[in-house]
Amino acid sequence: MNARTGHRLTTALKGLLVATAAALGILAATAGTAPAADPPSGGGDALMGRARELFKPLPATLPVVRNNAVTREKIDLGKMLFFDPRLSASGIFSCNSCHNLGLGGVDGLETSVGHGWQKGPRNAPTVLNAVLNVAQFWDGRAEDLKAQAKGPIQAGVEMNSTPDRVMAVLNSIPAYQAKFADAFPNEKTPVSFDNVAMAIEAFEATLTTPAAPFDQYLEGKADALTDTQKAGLELFIDKGCAGCHNGVNVGGHDYFPFGVVAKPGAEILPPSDKGRFAVTKTADDEYVFRAPTLRNVALTAPYFHSGKVWDLRQAVAVMGSSQLGATLSDQEIDKITAFLTALTGQQPRVDYPLLPASTPATPQPVFK
Ligand code: HEC
Ligand code: HEC
Secondary structure, eight states: OOHHHHHHHHHHHHHHHHHHHHHTTHHHHSSOOOOOSOOOOOOOHHHHHHHHHOOOOOOOSOOOOOOOOOOHHHHHHHHHHHGGGGGSSSSSSOHHSBBBBBTTTBOSSOOOEEGEEEEEEOOOOOOTTTTGGGSSSTTOOBHHHHHHHHEEEEETTTTOHHHHHHHHHTTTTTHHHHHHHHHHHTOOOSOOHHHHHHHHHHTTTTOOOOOOOOHHHTTOOGSSHHHHHHHHHHHHHHGGGTSSSSTTTTTTOEEEESSSSSSOOTTSSSSSBBTTTTOOOOGTTEEEEEOOOOOOGGGSBBBBTTOOOOOHHHHHHHHHHHHHHOOOOHHHHHHHHHHHHTTTOOOOOOOOOOOOOOEEEEOOOOOO
16 A cells, blocks of 8 residues: 555545544534544644645655666766866856756756857756656656756757767866776776766755755644645645646656647747657647746746746746636735745755866867
8 A cells, every 4th residue: 555545545534533423422522612624633634635645745865866876976976077167168167057056956047058158048947856857858858867967068059068078078187087986886987978977967866955844744744834835735736736746846747738728928938949849749749848846946037948937926827827727816826926935945055076177188178
């Protein structure tokens, strides 16, 4: 029996007990008032029960990563690589340039700016909790973080490097060779482009944000959410937001059209970016995007793949009309937004790594 059915059973059982007790007049007699329909148990309430059916608290433990045994050595190396701008051709951009870990794992730009000051086509999603997403990128085109990491290093508008150049950089720095040998023991060629991706993935797996007020609530702490946030949670469920943003990551696990009921204007949904259509070439996937995780969403403006919306309240309103055909009132928007702020978790504490010095053999930065 899994936790979900277990929970449903206890709820049913509780209902039965309350009904029986009420029939015998026990509750009314002892409490002197009418029995509550669903009395708190372990700090719980009816809303908490409903929330537990739809969401899961984010575990404080390291998530399991498919096909990559995460070790301390890999994590340490991956952290260095995440912060090392020498993975870019110009020596200017590191992963952290666009996924700033002091800023919720994003760059705070409409769309990212990379090599040669070029503006990319999409807003940078956060790397926080990305390990829990079903696949990576707005259109899910990379199946996991190790596949993902090779993309930006080579993308012309991002880091504009090549696997050969990255190998030349890392092999020119003895301290990196030693770190790769530690992280990938018993391998014939520890310094490889694949292993760069494996190490970065291992580090990214540590970038989870547990213990948000909402997690504490799901774990039974009824007063972890304010009354306004609870009202927002109720609306989030009742209006249908939770139909697409649910599970442990409050999203991140499935694809939906942006504009299920009504397409947002071209300003927010530029016609040129057809989303998942580019991956599957299926007409049904035109303007389909992964429903993003809403964890830490209060930290990651601007919103949507186009990055055109700067105010979280406006993003909520757009979702109401485009995905649900509902015009949310100002009060409803305020409450839902208050709930979304309860999804901000403990940010990972990352010490800036010391990076080993380049040598005369290290390829020099190129700007064109
Ligand atoms: C110039 C800015 C830039 C740099 C540098 C950059 N990224 Fe990104 N990153 C982006 C953008 C923009 C996207 C979204 C692209 C898309 O969906 O098509 C993205 C997407 C991602 C995602 C997917 C998250 C999700 O929820 O789908 C991850 C993970 C990620 N980047 C990690 C990295 C790593 C690791 C590096 C370094 C090797 C890196 N990025 C370098 C801008 C950047
Ligand atoms: C039918 C599925 C669906 C429903 C229902 C839905 N969403 Fe979304 N949501 C999405 C998708 C898909 C995106 C990504 C859109 C894009 O940028 O391409 C998104 C994006 C968002 C964003 C922007 C996040 C970011 O990081 O940019 C917020 C905030 C959001 N949704 C909140 C809500 C709220 C609040 C509701 C209920 C009023 C809701 N959503 C209902 C699918 C849905």
